[in-house]
Amino acid sequence: MDRLEVPAEAEGAAASAAKPVATSRLVRGSRLGAVVAAQAVRKRRTRLSMIGRSAAARERLADESTVKMAEQLVVVLGDMKGLAMKLGQFLSMLDLDLVPPDQRESFQTRLAVLRDGAPAVDFATMRRVVEEERGAPLEKLFAEFDPEPVAAASIGQVYRARLHDGTDVAVKVQYPGIDAAVRADLRNIGMLRFLIAQFLPGFTVAVLDEFRSTVLNELDYTTEARTQRQVADLFTGHPFISVPRAFPELGSAHVLVTEFCDGMPFETVRALPDAERDRLGEIVYRFYIGSLYELGEFCGDPHPGNLVLRPDGRLAFLDFGLYKRMDKGHMAFEVACLRAAAEDRHDDLYRLMVDRGVIDDAAGVTAQECYEYVLAASEWCLVDEPLPITPDLASGAFLMAIDPRLAEFAGMRRQNLPPEHLFSRRADFMTFGTLGQLRATANWHRIAREWLYDDEPVTELGEQHRIWRRDREGAAAGGA
DSSP states (O other), X not given: OOOSOOOHHHHHHHHHHOOOOOOOHHXXXXXXXXXXXXXXXXXXXXXXXXXXXXXXXXXXXHHHHHHHHHHHHHHHHHHHOHHHHHHHHHHHTSOOTTSOGGGHHHHHHHXXXXXXXXXXXXXXXXXXXXXXXXXXXXXXXXSEEOXXXXXXXXXXXXXXXXXXXXXXXXXXXXXXXXXXXXXXXXXXXXXXXHHHHHHSTTOOHHHHHHHHHHHGGGGOHHHHHHHHXXXXXXXXXXXXXXXXXXXXXXXXXXXXXXXXXXXXXXXXXXXXXXXXXXXXXXXXHIIIIIHHHHHSEEESOOOGGGEEEOTTSOEEEOOOSSEEEOOHHHHHHHHHHHHHHHTTOHHHHHHHHHHHTSSOTTSOOOHHHHHHHHHHHHGGGTSSSOEEOOHHHHHHHHHHHHOTTOSTTHHHHTSOOOHHHHHHHHHHHHHHHHHHHHTOEEOHHHXXXXXXXXXXXXXXXXXXHHHHHHHXXXXXXXXX
């Protein structure tokens, strides 16, 4: 790790290579308009130029179009950061029909840069944020501070540092002006809807409004630090889940300090043998989905950039800016619906949704349509057999749920999911998308039965988790 003394020429070079985050609504709106218009033109130009060409020529043109589209999204959305970049991260996780099937992996790889390698803001600028927020020079706050960011995401950049007591820490520093930038994006919500429609037809207003209401929570690092410390305490001593501890007393509204998590990033994890990827997939599933039903709280931002495989084999989970605690009544409703679908109780499922206000009883939606819609979106955790999760399977379920071009389930797509359930369904789809990128296989239903039916675990990880929970509950009872 480099010492605090950063050469002036290094800071100057970094400054010349980076640009501040644009906060003007007009500037940010014009950038969105430019990428939308350019993509519309490019699609038309590429399609027309393919007429009469050979198969090889069409393949080359498709590849060029894909590369240009992905590169433009990375540059524009990454440079804008904030909410626009968040949408780019989401797009990178799904195997959508935006491009020819043989080019989708290349497209996703380029968009994946937005997960944890966005364009960096220069160190001098970010250093000033830390020093102004904490009211002290960097040398007093940290024994060492590496000026090169280890990650650059939608809201801030992450640096590696060392405390004076020798503790290695990660320091997430919020981009200057990102508050105004995010609020400008929210005012440009109409333009964002149009942008998304170019790449993801059927992305509903409710989903975008959920983005709008929750992304503002990520701007408050003070809340995130407290949340992360609580979750780290909650999973202390867990056999396969790791949450780095946060230090709220060392941070501020725009600076977050946590334990540094060293290990294998997701892109390397994807190349591991099948058995290891399956093990990690089960851990991902248990943390993001199991925590909702077992603990009544869950992280609302599952994606590959938030996962690190530690040397001891535990999977570390990062980023708790979007964290949700759910009412027991809402959880009970979701469990009841999943059980009704798993047991083929069509009428019971339909009545549950009508009584909850999800379905208008006068809308003409049948019990069979309601059942098949839920099955299409959630069958991966309802079918009682080993199921490999692929990107195509994950995105297919997502598009089946929202795409208005499909005549199937048109009535269900017009119904309104209450806000309290929209957040958990988003987490479910994003977990599904993460497992698709991991290409993990498991009997997801047998795992889910632990929290849906209170069944005994059927996997080794499930048994380890049960023992941990039993010991933790016993210690809590003893302490009381």
